[in-house]
Amino acid sequence: MNVFAAIGRVTLGFFRETGRLSLFTADSVTGVVRPPVYWWLIAQQMMRIGYFSLPVVGLTAFFTGGVLALQIYNGASRYGAESFVPVVVLVGITRELGPVIAGLMVAGRVAAAIAAEIGTMRVTEQIDALTTLSTNPIKYLVVPRLIAAVISMPILVAIADSIGVFGGYIASTQSLGFNGSVYMNNTMNGLTFDDVSSGLIKAAVFGFIIALLGCYNGFNSKGGAQGVGAATTNAVVTSSILILAANYLLTNLLFTK
Amino acid sequence: MPAPGSVPKVELRGVKKRFGDKVVLDGLDLVLQPGHSLVVIGGSGTGKSVMIKCVLGILRPDAGQIFVDGQELTRLSGRARDEVLKKFAMLFQGAALFDSLPVWENVAFGLIQGRGVARAKAKDIAIQKLAKVGLGADVAMLSPAELSGGMQKRVGLARAIAADPDIIFFDEPTTGLDPIMADVINDLIISTVKDLGVTTLSITHDMVSARKISDHIAMLYKGKIVWAGPTAEIDHSDNPFVDQFIHGSAEGPIKMEVRA
Numbered sequence: 001m002n003v004f005a006a007i008g009r010v011t012l013g014f015f016r017e018t019g020r021l022s023l024f025t026a027d028s029v030t031g032v033v034r035p036p037v038y039w040w041l042i043a044q045q046m047m048r049i050g051y052f053s054l055p056v057v058g059l060t061a062f063f064t065g066g067v068l069a070l071q072i073y074n075g076a077s078r079y080g081a082e083s084f085v086p087v088v089v090l091v092g093i094t095r096e097l098g099p100v101i102a103g104l105m106v107a108g109r110v111a112a113a114i115a116a117e118i119g120t121m122r123v124t125e126q127i128d129a130l131t132t133l134s135t136n137p138i139k140y141l142v143v144p145r146l147i148a149a150v151i152s153m154p155i156l157v158a159i160a161d162s163i164g165v166f167g168g169y170i171a172s173t174q175s176l177g178f179n180g181s182v183y184m185n186n187t188m189n190g191l192t193f194d195d196v197s198s199g200l201i202k203a204a205v206f207g208f209i210i211a212l213l214g215c216y217n218g219f220n221s222k223g224g225a226q227g228v229g230a231a232t233t234n235a236v237v238t239s240s241i242l243i244l245a246a247n248y249l250l251t252n253l254l255f256t257k
Numbered sequence: 258m259p260a261p262g263s264v265p266k267v268e269l270r271g272v273k274k275r276f277g278d279k280v281v282l283d284g285l286d287l288v289l290q291p292g293h294s295l296v297v298i299g300g301s302g303t304g305k306s307v308m309i310k311c312v313l314g315i316l317r318p319d320a321g322q323i324f325v326d327g328q329e330l331t332r333l334s335g336r337a338r339d340e341v342l343k344k345f346a347m348l349f350q351g352a353a354l355f356d357s358l359p360v361w362e363n364v365a366f367g368l369i370q371g372r373g374v375a376r377a378k379a380k381d382i383a384i385q386k387l388a389k390v391g392l393g394a395d396v397a398m399l400s401p402a403e404l405s406g407g408m409q410k411r412v413g414l415a416r417a418i419a420a421d422p423d424i425i426f427f428d429e430p431t432t433g434l435d436p437i438m439a440d441v442i443n444d445l446i447i448s449t450v451k452d453l454g455v456t457t458l459s460i461t462h463d464m465v466s467a468r469k470i471s472d473h474i475a476m477l478y479k480g481k482i483v484w485a486g487p488t489a490e491i492d493h494s495d496n497p498f499v500d501q502f503i504h505g506s507a508e509g510p511i512k513m514e515v516r517a
C-alpha cells in the first residue's frame with residue numbers, strides 16, 4: 001500500500017464530501033426564501049425538535065447547573081470567593097454549558113431521528129416519489145426541519161438556561177449553605193443581556209447544524225437498512241463535532257473583542 | 258426529422274449515464290409513440306430503473322437528449338421543466354408510499370402539494386381513484402404500513418393516476434406479488450390505461466406481465482436497446498438476446514455478471 005496514494009485518497013474524499021455538503025447547504029438555504037412555505041410542517045417539526053426535547057435537555061441542564069455550583073464553590077472557597085458562585089454559574093450556563101449541552105443532547109436525539117427518517121425515505125424511493133409528484137424534496141423535507149430547528153433551539157436553550165441556574169441554586173442552598181434570596185439577588189445582579197444573547201445565537205447556529213447534517217446524511221444514505229444505520233451514526237457524530245467546532249469559533253467571535 | 262403528427266411522446270437519443278467507473282446506460286435510443294404501451298425488458302441491474310429515472314428528471318444523464326412531445330427536456334430548466342415533468346406519473350418498484358401519511362393523503366399528494374387543490378376536494382378525488390383500483394373508502398384512513406404488498410401497489414397506482422397524467426411509468430409493477438395478485442395488477446393497469454387513454458412505459462423482467470400489458474417491447478442489454486418491436490413479434494424476433502431472455506435460458510449471448 002502506497003502511503004501517498006492513501007493520503008491522496010483521503011484528502012480527495014474530504015474535499016468531495018465538503019463540496020457536496022456545501023452544495024446541499026446552498027440548495028437548502030435558497031429553499032428557505034422561495035415559496036411555497038409549508039407552515040404546517042414547520043409547526044410539526046418544532047414539536048418534534050423542540051417540545052419533545054424538553055425533558056432530556058431540562059434534566060441535563062438541571063444536573064449540570066448543580067455540578068457547576070459544587071465545583072465552583074470548591075475552587076472559589078480556596079480564595080474565600082464563595083460569593084462569586086451565583087454569577088459564575090450564571091455565566092457558565094448561559095454562555096457555554098446551556099447551548100453546548102442542549103446542542104449535544106438534541107444532536108443525539110434529533111439529528112439521528114432526522115437521518116433515519118429521511119434515509120429510509122431515500123432507500124425506499126419515497127424521495128424520488130416526491131419529485132414525480134411535483135414536490136421539491138429539499139423544500140418539503142429539509143427546509144421545514146431547518147427553520148424549525150433554528151427557531152426551537154434558542155427557545156430550548158433559554159429554558160435550559162433557567163433550569164441550569166435553578167440547578168445551581170438548589171445545589172447551593174441545599175448542600176453549600178447559601179441563603180436562597182441572597183443567591184437569587186446575586187444571580188439577578190449578574191445577569192447581562194450579552195451573556196444570554198450570545199448563548200442564544202449559538203443555539204440557533206447549533207440548530208442549523210443539527211437539522212442540516214441530519215438531512216444531509218439521510219439524503220445521501222444508500223443500500224438499505226445498513227446504509228440508513230450508517231447515516232444515522234454519521235449524522236450524530238458529524239453534527240456533534242461541528243457543534244463543538246462552531247462553539248469555539250463563535251466564542252472567539254462573540255467574546256474576544 | 259419526424260413528420261408532423263407523428264411526434265413521439267418520449268424519445269431518448271444516445272443517453273449515457275455512469276456511476277463512478279460503472280457505465281449503466283451507454284448511448285441508449287428509445288422511442289415511445291403516443292398511445293402505445295411499451296415494455297422494456299432486461300436482466301436485473303441492467304439499468305432499467307436508471308433509464309426511467311433519467312426521463313423523470315430524478316437523475317441527470319451524462320450525455321444524450323431526451324424529448325417529451327418534441328420538447329428537449331434535457332435543455333429545459335426551472336418552471337418550463339417542471340411543466341413537462343407534470344405530464345409524468347410513476348408507480349415505483351416498491352410502491353414508495355409516504356409512510357408518514359394516511360392512504361388517502363398519499364393518493365391526493367400530487368393534487369394538494371403539486372397543484373394546490375383544496376384538501377377536502379382532494380380527499381374526494383382520492384377516494385374516487387381508490388375505488389378505480391378496487392379499494393374501498395375504509396382503506397383511505399389506514400396507514401401504508403397496514404397494507405399488504407398488493408394493496409400498496411394498488412394505492413401506488415391510484416396515486417399515479419390521481420393527477421390525470423399523460424404518461425405513466427411502471428417500474429416492475431408485478432415483482433414480489435403472487436401470480437394471482439400479479440394478474441389482478443396487470444388487469445388494473447390495462448383497464449386504467451384504456452380508461453385514461455394514456456401512454457405507458459413499463460419495465461419488468463416478468464415476461465407474463467410484459468406480454469399482457471404491452472403492445473410493444475424493447476430489450477435493454479449492456480446499456481443499449483438491442484431489439485424493439487411489436488409484442489406479437491417477440492417470439493420470432495430472430496434476436497439471440499431476446500430469445501435467451503424470454504426462454505429464461507442460461508445458455509446464450511447474455512452472460513450474467515456473477516461476482517463473488
Ligand SMILES: Nc1ncnc2c1ncn2[C@@H]1O[C@H](COP(=O)(O)OP(=O)(O)OP(=O)(O)O)[C@@H](O)[C@H]1O
Pocket residue numbers: 276281299300301302303304305306307308350462
Ligand atoms: N444512485 C445510484 N448510485 C450508484 N449506482 C447506482 C445508482 N442507481 C443505480 N445504480 C447502479 O446502476 C445499475 C442499474 O441499476 P437499476 O436500478 O437501473 O437496475 P434495474 O435494471 O432496474 O434492475 P432491477 O431489475 O433489479 O430493478 C446497478 O448496478 C446499480 O447498482
Ligand SMILES: [Mg+2]
Pocket residue numbers: 305306307350428429
Ligand atoms: Mg429496477
